[in-house]
Amino acid sequence: MIHNIPQPVLEEEFTKLVEQDSNMILRKGFSIHAVRQGENEVVATVKEARSGNFHDIIARHLIACDGHKSKVREILNIPSEGEASNQVMMTIHFNANLRPVVGERVGMLFWIMDPLAVGVIIGYDLSGTQVHISQMDISKRPLEWWTEEMCRAIIRTAIGQDVPFDILSFRPWIFRRQIATTFQKGNVFLAGDAAHSFPPTGGLGLNCGLADVHNLAYKVALVHQNAAGPSILSTYTSERRSIADVYSKQSVKNGKQILALVQSLNTEGVEDITQARQNLTEALKNPKQRQKVDQEIEGQKEHFDNSKRLLMPHITVQFSRGARVPHAWISFTGSNRQGASKLRQKPIDVSYVTELTAVQVNRCQWSTLDLCNPNAFTLILGEQESRENPRTSKVQTRFQTINIQLNVWRLGIDFDVVDQPWFASEIHRGGLLVRPDQHIIMRISHSTSRDKIISFLDSHIGI
């Protein structure tokens, strides 16, 4: 099963949502020029590209999502950490219909081993848009070597068949990781590539950026609503930076493993393409060399084999503080039928997954994550706790007093878990108190007092 949303498509969807939301204003064609901070405000000076005019935007907080070369990060003088690298990569963006070429072998990544075009094609949309990524090897292929004509030769070789295509762009980038030493300075926050940038080997960059703002948005909202103290904002760096650090190191490791595979083919550094192709053929014929190549292919498992381990070996299902609520399929049937109407979103439709039967499609409509509304805290209670319900009302009263919404979901009463008893048994005699960004504030056991729950909440929101 492959579910890939190409980034440009996702960005279009987000743009539509922003345009439709009366709380947001989208202005294009402005670049950030200066940032000044007072005690309770940030003044961002932006330059309009069309007129060259400068405008001041005054706000309480500023979230800088201005990419890996972040001007805001530069203005605030926030240094970055990471290893130096001289590995330059080239991305060629092209459009072609690759469906007749790949046939049944549909995938997202296609490895190209031919010495002229060695690299990888990311099939964003196999019928239309793709990118080819390769090592630039500056000493043999300097910037002037990369012309549109050369890119056409590379893509023609990579496709291997006579398919029409256009080169849309080609641009170099440096294979390295960079993590800002802090993601916050006063009332300004860095998010996305402005805070952390690392190679795309792992597909974690945008995912990491989205999780940054997921973490930050409800905190800023609570401070603006006077429901939380400013100390809640200082948890942003500590919670997000450690994750970006793990993602960045894993991405570099994945990238190095890919380069090791390429090196095992005996083609690197051989300038004559005919000779390099001959080396490749011989390497694959030679049993000893072939074994090395096979080993290097096996070495990519950590990156691509997500059947058992997800993307990274150290990710396991956790119910501990700070972890995201584990996903389990849930249902609203029988007396719980009303539960679904309390959710904001429509059911998930997985009917396009041909591997699933009609019954399975029906069971995969709602996730435990859907219980967590982005505007509210959530209490998910296990079966026994739901029935006895001794502490919940006091906790709810506390939330009402501080004017923060709390949604309570009782297993066996408001929803059921589908075929995943581990979720029910983990929270059987207690439950989970969850932040609006779907992460666990605390795990409640049968012996957790209501005062302890309230003190955890108070300390999280800084009151």
Ligand SMILES: Cc1cc2nc3c(=O)[nH]c(=O)nc-3n(C[C@H](O)[C@H](O)[C@H](O)COP(=O)(O)OP(=O)(O)OC[C@H]3O[C@@H](n4cnc5c(N)ncnc54)[C@H](O)[C@@H]3O)c2cc1C
């Ligand atoms: C080839 C490739 C494949 C990738 N594949 C994946 C993948 O499969 N999954 C994944 O999760 N990630 C992937 N990534 C990473 C992902 O693309 C980035 O992490 C993501 O785009 C970062 O988003 P961002 O909004 O933080 O920064 P950007 O996308 O860089 O956006 C920054 C924005 O800020 C604007 N800007 C810049 N300077 C200024 C200024 N001075 N003033 C105003 N605006 C400014 C820019 O115009 C741009 O619109 C891939 C990256 C590459 C290169």
